[in-house]
Amino acid sequence: MDSLTSLTSEAIAAGFHALSEPLRIQVLELLREQELCVCDLCATLGVPQSKLSFHLKTLKEAGLVRSRQEGRWIYYSLNVAQFVVLEQYLSDYRRLAKISPARSC
Template sequence: MPTTHSVSRLAQVFHALSDETRLCLVALLGSGERCVCDLTAALETGQSRLSFHLKTLKDAGLVRDRRAGRWVYYSLVPEALDGLDEAVGALTPGAAIQASRARCCS
């Protein structure tokens, strides 16, 4: 059974991934580190809008930034997505019952 902290963390991650633009950013960053200017061009969006979405992803711990002079580069935090599939599996109907049975019957 997930802890209160893990449920809160999962909600933060799902919120960050609940936007189409942010999902596109995650997909783009999945192929490697990208400069903000490249992301702006790829998504055909303004820098201020992009900055908002990148901040949301960063606050959720999904991306990190790196400054190089006047340029800012973003990349995915691979370990941030670890266990996401298991967490989703834990939310399926009957998962709590199965987890409860596993504890009481072992």
């Protein structure tokens, strides 16, 4: 496995891992509409900042969200390009399923 494939595999695994937690899905759903600061996310989701920070870190490490600091607040938004990578990965399987013969065991 070459280093590019390894990097892609790691990014895909990190993306799906990040999507495996319901609270992180809720964060992503909120960010679909607009960029939000961590304080707004905490208030809307009803979770303490310490808990949310852990989940935002996971989403950021997976490349699914971006952050920017403005004053003392950190604002989060979706990184759509990483969603495209995950979508492409899954669509390759859908395409293969159409051409692969069904096997019986």
